[in-house]
Amino acid sequence: MMRRIASFAAAALALSTASANGVVVGLQDDQASNNPAAGSILQRADMFAATGARWSRLDVDWTLVAPTAPINPADPADPAYMWARYDAILLAMRARGIGVMVTVTGTPAWASSTGRWNATPAAASGSAFIEALARRYNGSYVRDDGVTLPSIRSISPRNEPNINLLTTPQCQKRNGRWVP
Secondary structure, three states: OHHHHHHHHHHHHHHHHHHHOOOOOEEEOHHHHHOHHHOOHHHHHHHHHHOOOOEEEEEEEHHHHOOOOOOOOOOOOOOOOOOHHHHHHHHHHHHOOOEEEEEEEOOOHHHEOOOOOOEOEOHHHHHHHHHHHHHHOEOOOEOOOOOEOOEOOEEEOOOOOOOOOOOEOOOEEEOOEEEO
16 A cells, blocks of 8 residues: 555656646556455545646446446446446546546457457447447436536547457458458
């Protein structure tokens, strides 16, 4: 725990120097989004805000949001989707004035051609999930409890698709064309 606090303190010092020079700097706290045991979302958001960062990259793990196949995958209200953790993170970041860029990670077994979490999904499944994500966090989506969810600025459909660990199969150039 002390090591993490020291890391946040070092980041805060670097950010204050960068901010003084007009540089826009962001951080990522991958434990907040992907590790429910990593502590309170509000505590982590407070630590993040204390660094002075005004932007965050947030990994949205598709395998956590949709462990079972939705009936209407482009609909963010489909009952198969479990958005609660990401709603809480995005609301906490908005309350602290921190903008968020989202990267989708993981592929649920039901959307994977190989059953592996890092498989490239079928285009229809992947694009439907991105659509549901974009519709939910467009700044005007109202949950059943009346809370309007914040907007996100950008969505990256995969994290480091050039790394075999994170996305398979890798594309290769054959006869002048990119193929899996």
